[in-house]
Amino acid sequence: MTEKIPVNQKLLSENDLIAARLREKFRQKGIIVLNLVSSPGSGKTTLLEKTIGALKDKYRLALIAGDVQTENDADRLIRAGGSIVRPIVTGGACHLDARMIERSLESIDLDKVDLLFIENVGNLVCPAGFDLGENMKVVLMSTTEGDDKPLKYPAMFRKASVVVINKIDLLGLSDFDLASARRNAREINADLIFFEISCRDGRGLDTWFGWLTSLIEKSGNR
Amino acid sequence: MTEKIPVNQKLLSENDLIAARLREKFRQKGIIVLNLVSSPGSGKTTLLEKTIGALKDKYRLALIAGDVQTENDADRLIRAGGSIVRPIVTGGACHLDARMIERSLESIDLDKVDLLFIENVGNLVCPAGFDLGENMKVVLMSTTEGDDKPLKYPAMFRKASVVVINKIDLLGLSDFDLASARRNAREINADLIFFEISCRDGRGLDTWFGWLTSLIEKSGNR
Numbered sequence: 167m168t169e170k171i172p173v174n175q176k177l178l179s180e181n182d183l184i185a186a187r188l189r190e191k192f193r194q195k196g197i198i199v200l201n202l203v204s205s206p207g208s209g210k211t212t213l214l215e216k217t218i219g220a221l222k223d224k225y226r227l228a229l230i231a232g233d234v235q236t237e238n239d240a241d242r243l244i245r246a247g248g249s250i251v252r253p254i255v256t257g258g259a260c261h262l263d264a265r266m267i268e269r270s271l272e273s274i275d276l277d278k279v280d281l282l283f284i285e286n287v288g289n290l291v292c293p294a295g296f297d298l299g300e301n302m303k304v305v306l307m308s309t310t311e312g313d314d315k316p317l318k319y320p321a322m323f324r325k326a327s328v329v330v331i332n333k334i335d336l337l338g339l340s341d342f343d344l345a346s347a348r349r350n351a352r353e354i355n356a357d358l359i360f361f362e363i364s365c366r367d368g369r370g371l372d373t374w375f376g377w378l379t380s381l382i383e384k385s386g387n388r
Numbered sequence: 389m390t391e392k393i394p395v396n397q398k399l400l401s402e403n404d405l406i407a408a409r410l411r412e413k414f415r416q417k418g419i420i421v422l423n424l425v426s427s428p429g430s431g432k433t434t435l436l437e438k439t440i441g442a443l444k445d446k447y448r449l450a451l452i453a454g455d456v457q458t459e460n461d462a463d464r465l466i467r468a469g470g471s472i473v474r475p476i477v478t479g480g481a482c483h484l485d486a487r488m489i490e491r492s493l494e495s496i497d498l499d500k501v502d503l504l505f506i507e508n509v510g511n512l513v514c515p516a517g518f519d520l521g522e523n524m525k526v527v528l529m530s531t532t533e534g535d536d537k538p539l540k541y542p543a544m545f546r547k548a549s550v551v552v553i554n555k556i557d558l559l560g561l562s563d564f565d566l567a568s569a570r571r572n573a574r575e576i577n578a579d580l581i582f583f584e585i586s587c588r589d590g591r592g593l594d595t596w597f598g599w600l601t602s603l604i605e606k607s608g609n610r
Contacts, residue, residue: 206427206512206541207533234513236539258543260482260513288540290428291456291482291511310532310555311429317458318510319428321480333532339558340588366562 181296184264188299191276196385198378199282201298203322204306205315206288209332211239212365213306213374214283215246220375222248225280225382230254230270232262232287239285250274261292264299280382294321301381302327309333310340313347316354323354328361330374335364403518406486410521413498418607420600421504423520425544426528427537428510431554433461434587435528435596436505437468442597444470447502447604452476452492454484454509461507472496483514486521502604516543523603524549531555532562535569538576545576550583552596557586 192199202210211231218227227249231240233256240253252270254262267284284300286293294303305326307315310333316323323329329351331344344362351358361377363370414421424432433453440449449471453462455478462475474492476484489506506522508515516525527548529537532555538545545551551573553566566584573580583599585592 205429205510206537207430207530211534233540235542236536238536238540258513260511287513288427289482289511289513291480291509292514308429308532310530310558314458314460315428318455318460320457336532336558336561339561
């Protein structure tokens with residue numbers, strides 16, 4: 167007896183297979199891999215620029231920057247210097263999938279990487295459904311969005327391990343309430359950990375860098 | 389000889405068929421229909437609240453509010469008062485499609501509507517591919533996002549007729565440059581028209597309301 171598998175489910179299983187293969191490879195190499203997701207304009211690229219600036223002299227960083235169109239983000243990350251940067255232009259696709267990552271990794275020597283950031287396409291919906299073999303999904307939200315975003319895009323917050331709240335320098339200029347944002351996110355996923363940062367005035371960034379450092383140091387690659 | 393049609397293409401054609409049916413119905417009834425799209429947090433719901441407040445005493449408004457999860461947006465629009473509001477919870481789907489709109493319209497008496505707003509799911513990618521029978525797609529972007537969004541999400545700006553740039557009260561607090569945003573958008577689509585507004589301090593809203601009024605007056609429904 168054969169069972170019909172819906173197309174979506176079949177695609178997802180293939181993605182999961184590749185993601186599992188990637189995860190095992192990352193584990194063997196002792197590489198920390200973070201999948202950074204957010205809506206467009208939350209500040210993913212700016213956060214990565216700051217992170218490169220802070221960590222590049224101490225650790226070996228690689229970054230895969232996914233975009234629907236243009237290599238703008240990758241170009242910005244290259245200009246930040248001292249790290250391996252690969253663009254993925256999805257050409258319309260609304261998320262990165264594990265096969266794209268696997269292909270992109272062909273040109274990266276993983277023996278020379280401590281920390282790999284994957285900057286996903288700006289989209290709070292679709293990337294939630296695609297495992298890329300990462301250790302964690304990090305979801306970035308900003309204080310200029312609504313503090314109810316976790317309730318409205320629950321899949322992403324359920325799949326994520328970390329929430330970074332960016333643009334805290336703009337608190338008070340909108341109705342965004344930090345406590346509500348945290349409460350809404352914890353309602354979806356009680357295990358989330360939070361960072362509150364401003365890439366503009368630098369607040370909270372040292373805590374973020376410190377956390378990344380501890381992840382790398384514990385990975386056993388060093 | 390039979391030709392195999394890829395699943396996506398088939399779905400899209402079915403959507404286009406329904407959208408064409410909806411468009412003809414809207415035309416017959418003389419209803420202006422605007423499909424409002426943006427990334428999460430650009431201020432779609434707030435703009436609609438302000439728009440209801442300004443126009444509800446003069447025109448008959450209906451609003452369909454799409455969300456992945458929760459009816460928060462619809463609840464906010466209902467509280468704004470004086471208009472017909474219908475939520476669509478997509479339950480994970482990253483866009484509205486024409487069938488959802490057709491179903492939602494079953495509970496709206498279109499003979500009593502001058503202007504229908506469809507608030508799409510917060511997503512700059514996927515909703516670009518789905519015609520909902522609207523007169524125009526209106527894309528909202530905010531000054532707290534990057535001014536390169538049109539280049540990075542070109543399909544949406546290509547399909548749109550109107551760009552509303554929101555949160556101009558926050559100009560100067562980020563690197564967002566209005567002229568660059570316009571130039572980037574026009575590079576994708578030279579026919580775009582622009583509004584620059586702040587839902588917070590009210591700048592530009594009268595121009596927006598005036599444009600909506602002229603659309604309704606010209607529709608022949610009045």
